Amino acid sequence: MRGDIPYGVRMVLLAVLALSSVVVLVNQDPPHRDAEELISDLRAGNVTKVVYDRDWPAYGTLTWSGGPLSWSQARFDEPGDVWDHRTAELVPAALERRQGAFLARVRAVAAPSVEIVLSEGSGWSGPGGLVGSPAYARWWGPFAPVATAAEVLAWLLMLTRRDHRYAGRWAWFWMFLAGGSLAYVLLEPRPLWRGPYGTPAERTRLDGTRGFVLALTVMFGMGMVNALS
Known part of the structure; x- marks a missing residue:
């Protein structure tokens, strides 16, 4: 060239x-905290945005922000009932119940200004993980x-x-x-x-x-x- x-x-x-x-x-690797701390942060008015993956808490992430460069990530604690241990397949009903119950608690204490977003993945990234x-x-x-x-x-x-x-x-x-x-x-x-x-x-x-x-x-x-x- x-x-x-x-x-x-x-x-x-x-x-x-x-x-x-x-x-x-x-902000590449937000500090891991207990998911219950999100509820506490919401009650204290310290959260501006919550982002959860479609399949959380089976896998994926739940993150929340106190500012553009201040994020926390829920510590991974997989519930035992979201997987069928005989077939090793995800149980959609159990996942929906678990996720729905937690998000209902989030919405109950979140201020109207808090943005709650469903993420389809871990973020925009380039080919092969070399970029993004x-x-x-x-x-x-x-x-x-x-x-x-x-x-x-x-x-x-x-x-x-x-x-x-x-x-x-x-x-x-x-x-x-x-x-x-x-x-x-x-x-x-x-x-x-x-x-x-x-x-x-x-x-x-x-x-x-x-x-x-x-x-x-x-x-x-x-x-x-x-x-x-």
Whole structure:
């Protein structure tokens, strides 16, 4: 792929990816709490939105929000009567009864302003799980396809262009798996802070091996931070 990426396009792409990174960092894995705490939060007026999957509590999630970037998720506690233990099949009547009873309690204590939403899945995500995050839709529904499209575009640019300056394609591939799309748009093929016409000096690019090690280090560090938080 030849020709420079328009500077304005890179700026917009960077802004979307930066925002999506913040959303994922803050809200990718909401803290798990007992479902009964949702009732308490509703009574206290601390809930703005409740989102439940169609098959919860058999599986799926129940989440609730106290603000755009403040979400909680019900701890999974599967009732024993929603599955037929002889056939291992879901019992629709039992599931409907369990879900209906809990949602009736939710609606009874929820303020009129609280939005109660049925989710058909875990959120808008891209192919293969490489792009997209349920956190996008939790933050703001229309943002999910925009953020995922930005990720897909960054992947396409990385895979099809040959003018990488800081790292080779394989290095960027591994770094993308560790969330490197934001860094790619910021740096390639020239750093955004140099403006649309600045040309930095040539430099030795990271190869695939060093890119893999760097990505592995980043993922290990993020895992340690999550484990300690």
